[in-house]
Amino acid sequence: MTTLAAALVQAVRDLRAAGVPDAAGDARVLLAHAAGIAPDRLTLHLPEEASEAALSSFATLTRRRAVREPVSHLTGGRLFWGRRFIVTPDVLDPRPETETLVIEALRAPFARVLDLGTGSGAIVLSLLADRDAAVGLGVDLSTAALDVAGRNAQALGLGDRCRFAQGSWFAPVDGRFDLIVSNPPYIAEAEMADLSPEVRLYEPHLALTPGGDGLDAYRVIAAGVGAHLAAKGRLLLEIGPSQGAAVAQMLQAAGLHHVRVLPDLDGRDRVVSGQAAPA
Numbered sequence: 001m002t003t004l005a006a007a008l009v010q011a012v013r014d015l016r017a018a019g020v021p022d023a024a025g026d027a028r029v030l031l032a033h034a035a036g037i038a039p040d041r042l043t044l045h046l047p048e049e050a051s052e053a054a055l056s057s058f059a060t061l062t063r064r065r066a067v068r069e070p071v072s073h074l075t076g077g078r079l080f081w082g083r084r085f086i087v088t089p090d091v092l093d094p095r096p097e098t099e100t101l102v103i104e105a106l107r108a109p110f111a112r113v114l115d116l117g118t119g120s121g122a123i124v125l126s127l128l129a130d131r132d133a134a135v136g137l138g139v140d141l142s143t144a145a146l147d148v149a150g151r152n153a154q155a156l157g158l159g160d161r162c163r164f165a166q167g168s169w170f171a172p173v174d175g176r177f178d179l180i181v182s183n184p185p186y187i188a189e190a191e192m193a194d195l196s197p198e199v200r201l202y203e204p205h206l207a208l209t210p211g212g213d214g215l216d217a218y219r220v221i222a223a224g225v226g227a228h229l230a231a232k233g234r235l236l237l238e239i240g241p242s243q244g245a246a247v248a249q250m251l252q253a254a255g256l257h258h259v260r261v262l263p264d265l266d267g268r269d270r271v272v273s274g275q276a277a278p279a
Helices: 004-017 023-035 039-045 052-066 071-075 096-105 122-129 143-155 189-194 197-202 216-227 244-253
Strands: 077-080 083-086 112-116 135-140 162-166 177-182 229-238 257-263 269-275
Touching: 004 023, 004 052, 023 039, 023 052, 023 071, 052 071, 071 077, 077 096, 083 122, 083 143, 096 122, 096 177, 096 229, 096 257, 096 269, 112 122, 122 135, 122 143, 122 162, 122 177, 135 143, 143 162, 177 216, 216 229, 216 244, 229 244, 244 257, 244 269
Parallel strands: 112 135, 112 177, 135 162, 177 229
Antiparallel strands: 077 083, 229 269, 257 269
16 A cells, blocks of 8 residues: 555655755645645645555656656646636746736726736736726737637636737737736846756747847837827836846836836846826
8 A cells, every 4th residue: 555645755755866946845736636636635635545546647747847847737737826827838837926017017907908928828817807897918929828828718717808819019919008018038048048947948938038138029019019008008027137227228218107127025126117108
């Protein structure tokens, strides 16, 4: 007989030997997933005998995690802003630091929100879930990413308030919005080699880096935002920790007012915000 506890102990050893940073935490999440147990109930079930199906599934998940496949890819989802989002290798894994952008966006009312490079849809759908009267548009170059975003919209009951369009930045966009948000690719080409294996090997490079200095997406957004931001509308952009000054200068040059660089919970520059002039 193999208990869930014994399987967990062995998996933690294997993941630590493979250099996985949070071996114990990841092993618990994967065991709960394999056994069909809610993660917060796993401890209560650890003394129980593990089924052959659960052990086989857990062994496969552990091997995949040992080669640094992200936990979200193994379980098919990730929590963001208190909700579970479907995650696949076609989209970025929603990260806690991106919640800084959501927090700032929710500080003021909005009726129409545009999410450029929407990926999984985590940003726009989180905003709509907290603003019952708002509608949104998510744009992405990747049709595979848009499929994931659409599935998330349906799962969250937001399919009637959020639509999605395929294309590059503002290309498929008509009209004006009182809130425009984006977490664009911003990693410089020279920084890619320093990323963790989970990111470098498994997340879509199109969503990670535009190449060069990492600022190309901000240049495109700054150049096009004037035609799509309503009077007094807000633009919020996630940035890398060293990009605040450069992106703020772009928004000021584009004619936005009240440009600010905002920190995340770790004190690192994370969001640049700007506002259009009144009508």
